[in-house]
Amino acid sequence: MSDFDRCKICGEYDFLDKHKCPPIYYYKHDDWGDEFQKIRAWSFSGAAIAFAKLYNENGDYALMNDTIEVTISDGKIEKQFLVSAEPDIHYSADEKEASNV
Numbered sequence: 001m002s003d004f005d006r007c008k009i010c011g012e013y014d015f016l017d018k019h020k021c022p023p024i025y026y027y028k029h030d031d032w033g034d035e036f037q038k039i040r041a042w043s044f045s046g047a048a049i050a051f052a053k054l055y056n057e058n059g060d061y062a063l064m065n066d067t068i069e070v071t072i073s074d075g076k077i078e079k080q081f082l083v084s085a086e087p088d089i090h091y092s093a094d095e096k097e098a099s100n101v
């Protein structure tokens with residue numbers, strides 16, 4: 001039986017018996033200081049997106065319709081990314097109560 005839960009190391013929800021944590025990358029963003037910080041992802045661009053999510057969620061959704069620069073490193077190579085976010089539109093329809101006109 002599989003154990004679906006949150007990984008205590010990387011924070012992902014997965015079947016823990018088959019789970020592999022994404023490798024560690026590092027991000028650096030000017031507003032957040034000169035030090036590289038750890039972030040887990042499967043690729044450079046994945047790390048840039050993970051940073052964008054983190055930035056947005058910590059900044060009152062400041063990244064909506066904006067683009068910022070981030071440097072991603074795997075410990076050897078550094079790459080620059082421009083990250084941005086767009087809100088999803090969720091449509092809904094509520095039928096109005098019929099009025100007796």
Ligand SMILES: [Zn+2]
Pocket residue numbers: 007008009010011012019020021022
């Ligand atoms: Zn993990």
